[in-house]
Amino acid sequence: MDIVTANGAALPALGFGTFRMPGEEVLKILPLALKVGFRHVDTAQIYGNEAEVGEVISGSGIAREDIFLTTKVWVDKFAHKDFIPSVDESLRKLKTDYVDLLLLHWPQSPVPLAEQIGALNEVRKAGKVRHIGVSNYNTALMGEAVALSDAPIVTNQIEYHPYLDQAKVLAAARSYGMSVTAYYAMANGKVPNEPLLAEIGARYGKTAAQVVLRWLIQQQGVVALSKTATESRLGENFAVFDFLLTGDEMAAISALARPDGRIVNPGHLAPQWD
Numbered sequence: 001m002d003i004v005t006a007n008g009a010a011l012p013a014l015g016f017g018t019f020r021m022p023g024e025e026v027l028k029i030l031p032l033a034l035k036v037g038f039r040h041v042d043t044a045q046i047y048g049n050e051a052e053v054g055e056v057i058s059g060s061g062i063a064r065e066d067i068f069l070t071t072k073v074w075v076d077k078f079a080h081k082d083f084i085p086s087v088d089e090s091l092r093k094l095k096t097d098y099v100d101l102l103l104l105h106w107p108q109s110p111v112p113l114a115e116q117i118g119a120l121n122e123v124r125k126a127g128k129v130r131h132i133g134v135s136n137y138n139t140a141l142m143g144e145a146v147a148l149s150d151a152p153i154v155t156n157q158i159e160y161h162p163y164l165d166q167a168k169v170l171a172a173a174r175s176y177g178m179s180v181t182a183y184y185a186m187a188n189g190k191v192p193n194e195p196l197l198a199e200i201g202a203r204y205g206k207t208a209a210q211v212v213l214r215w216l217i218q219q220q221g222v223v224a225l226s227k228t229a230t231e232s233r234l235g236e237n238f239a240v241f242d243f244l245l246t247g248d249e250m251a252a253i254s255a256l257a258r259p260d261g262r263i264v265n266p267g268h269l270a271p272q273w274d
């Protein structure tokens, strides 16, 4: 597994996502994902499956320190009085005494950013989380978060796939020593049906999905998340470390970006995007 280093953190370049995965599905598919080789698991308080993620990881026989575990604090828990108990509750559900990475899930909140970042730092100092980060931040918010935080911010988890140009966020992240963690790599089903990606993949005996995961992790400082509830796709999505896209292929994939390429944009949660 390739590792992305960012501000002292070592993030496995490919993570297993659990959004829209009910607990029962987690119990079925996550053990198989770990068997295939995934060692980075992404969940969130709002996904409602932390307990099942914890059950699978704690029962997996894999040492806790060999799994990189991320969870995210939901926006209704950003006030300090709610934040700290919510992290304790996440740890209880996850059956562990620390997570590797704790993120603020979305930026829109009446709670001042300084309070949110203060709480992130507090749980880090207490040893409940190893690293801290943000999600769905624009470049201005990234700068504010970095300035407010004692501990380094290690990632901004954002929507990123070939149809959405994230060059500005990537450049900002690199300037702060941060990584970018890409979600929605499959662009809601568009990626597997994209002829250009299939054509590039055919050169390597790979699928369009594998090409996009490769395109993501081949970029400096980029971590990719991949979610599937389909057993046969686990091996497919993990087999992206044995080929290399050319510079021309990387550029051709990036050229699929278009102005209306963004898919995830909830008005009550999202910032003014760059």
Ligand SMILES: NC(=O)c1ccc[n+]([C@@H]2O[C@H](COP(=O)([O-])OP(=O)(O)OC[C@H]3O[C@@H](n4cnc5c(N)ncnc54)[C@H](OP(=O)(O)O)[C@@H]3O)[C@@H](O)[C@H]2O)c1
Binding pocket: 016, 017, 018, 019, 020, 042, 043, 105, 135, 136, 157, 158, 182, 183, 184, 185, 186, 187, 188, 189, 192, 209, 210, 225, 226, 227, 228, 229, 230, 233, 236, 237, 264
């Ligand atoms: N921070 C945030 O706000 C945020 C937002 C969204 C997601 N995330 C995180 O990012 C993770 C990834 O995003 P995502 O869940 O949208 O997943 P994704 O990796 O983009 O793909 C999900 C969809 O693509 C299908 N798929 C997966 N592999 C495929 C393949 N090889 N060929 C064809 N179809 C394939 C899956 O179907 P099947 O499951 O039916 O196989 C699923 O419907 C999430 O699970 C979550 O952990 C974070």
